[in-house]
Amino acid sequence: MNIxxxxxxxxxxxxxxxxxxxxxxAVEERENSSLKGKPVVVGADPKEGTGRGVVSTCNYQARYxxxxxxMPISKAWKLCPTxxxxxxxxxxxxxxxxxxxxxxxxxxxIFQQWGIDEAFxxxxxxxxxxxEAKILALNIKNEIFWNVNLxxxxxxxxxxxxxxxxxxxxxxxxxxxxxxxETRQFLSPLxxxxxxxVGKKTEExxxxxxxxxxxxxxxxxxSLLEDRFGIAGKNMYRMAHxxxxxxxxxxxxxxxxxxxxxxxxxxxxxxxILDTLxxxxxxxxxxLVKNSLKxxxxxxxxxxxxxxxxxxxxxxxxxxxxxxxxxxxxxxLLRNNLHHDxxxxxxxxxxxxxxxxxxxxxxxxxxxxxxxx
DNA sequence: TCTGGGGTCCTAGGACCC
DNA sequence: TCTGGGGTCCTAGGACCC
Numbered sequence: 027m028n029i030x031x032x033x034x035x036x037x038x039x040x041x042x043x044x045x046x047x048x049x050x051x052a053v054e055e056r057e058n059s060s061l062k063g064k065p066v067v068v069g070a071d072p073k074e075g076t077g078r079g080v081v082s083t084c085n086y087q088a089r090y091x092x093x094x095x096x097m098p099i100s101k102a103w104k105l106c107p108t109x110x111x112x113x114x115x116x117x118x119x120x121x122x123x124x125x126x127x128x129x130x131x132x133x134x135x136i137f138q139q140w141g142i143d144e145a146f147x148x149x150x151x152x153x154x155x156x157x158e159a160k161i162l163a164l165n166i167k168n169e170i171f172w173n174v175n176l177x178x179x180x181x182x183x184x185x186x187x188x189x190x191x192x193x194x195x196x197x198x199x200x201x202x203x204x205x206x207x208e209t210r211q212f213l214s215p216l217x218x219x220x221x222x223x224v225g226k227k228t229e230e231x232x233x234x235x236x237x238x239x240x241x242x243x244x245x246x247x248x249s250l251l252e253d254r255f256g257i258a259g260k261n262m263y264r265m266a267h268x269x270x271x272x273x274x275x276x277x278x279x280x281x282x283x284x285x286x287x288x289x290x291x292x293x294x295x296x297x298x299i300l301d302t303l304x305x306x307x308x309x310x311x312x313x314l315v316k317n318s319l320k321x322x323x324x325x326x327x328x329x330x331x332x333x334x335x336x337x338x339x340x341x342x343x344x345x346x347x348x349x350x351x352x353x354x355x356x357x358x359l360l361r362n363n364l365h366h367d368x369x370x371x372x373x374x375x376x377x378x379x380x381x382x383x384x385x386x387x388x389x390x391x392x393x394x395x396x397x398x399x
Numbered sequence: 400t401c402t403g404g405g406g407t408c409c410t411a412g413g414a415c416c417c
Numbered sequence: 418t419c420t421g422g423g424g425t426c427c428t429a430g431g432a433c434c435c
Binding site for chain 2: 069078081082098099104256257258277280281286287288333372
């Protein structure tokens with residue numbers, strides 16, 4: 027692999043990554059000022075320490091107690107029973123997210139939303155140097171604060187990877203700039219899990235190879251990484267050298283629609299399981315209709331009490347938008363694969379292999395027509 | 400610790416076609 | 418009688434993201 031050849035490309039772009047600070051709990055604090063200064067946890071109902079589910083987001087006061095997103099809500103309760111526990115209000119968060127994304131989209135022609143509260147902006151055509159990019163970032167922070175009264179952290183770098191790691195470097199309300207000639211120094215001491223797509227499992231495997239920091243990874247034998255991790259190993263090695271050619275681009279096509287339900291208590295009540303499956307199918311169907319989509323593949327997800335999870339899918343011979351077809355298929359998949367000797371923790375329904383219905387095709391055609399495309 | 404819900408992408412084996 | 422090579426689609430599982 028020739029690292030040198032890529033440096034020209036990577037030095038031509040200036041990318042911003044904008045990340046809202048503890049978004050859900052920040053919104054809750056904004057809506058109710060009496061929460062300010064207190065530990066706030068948004069997530070599942072803790073039920074005095076017996077609740078299931080996890081922490082979605084928590085503010086910095088709650089983090090002081092060791093609480094973090096993804097943590098079981100029962101553990102959060104043990105760490106801080108006096109924190110304020112709130113259920114997530116997705117309707118509100120989605121509404122505010124749209125306001126924020128509209129502000130950001132106006133700042134960059136090349137824009138990509140990433141989750142509900144993050145976005146990448148390619149501002150290469152808008153600013154000439156990092157000094158200008160910094161001014162732009164400060165303006166963005168001001169505009170967001172002025173309009174929605176929330177703070178964000180921004181990272182600026184020569185590609186998405188660097189920008190993303192930089193936005194996480196100083197929080198909350200941070201601004202971190204990493205110029206192309208500073209990337210190596212910036213990345214080197216950071217733990218490998220800071221890299222995009224290096225999660226818990228990959229980090230463990232890397233640690234056993236004696237790789238702990240991104241610097242360790244950059245100095246490791248690239249062909250050995252490729253042998254061990256395949257394409258992912260190749261990408262990791264490039265990332266460790268600060269190289270990332272991926273484009274900032276908005277994705278609009280939906281690949282799948284799914285709904286899952288974890289039972290309040292693990293159950294072997296077949297009627298409850300079937301009723302839940304049907305209601306999940308209906309919810310998925312409603313979203314299909316709303317988006318004018320048809321499906322071809324149906325997947326049922328079963329999770330047992332020991333957390334063992336299986337997925338079973340069936341691809342139909344035709345595309346359909348029929349609720350009857352969906353419920354028939356999910357019920358069949360469930361009946362053919364259910365283990366009756368174990369209690370069920372979760373069931374899920376997913377549709378994929380999606381395509382537009384006639385109605386959506388017409389809408390797209392009209393939209394293109396009105397824009398002269 | 401006892402693990403949500405909504406997604407995307409990748410891998411690997413097998414069926415099937417030419 | 419023993420067995421190709423390329424391509425696509427399907428299925429199941431898994432890692433990762435917010």
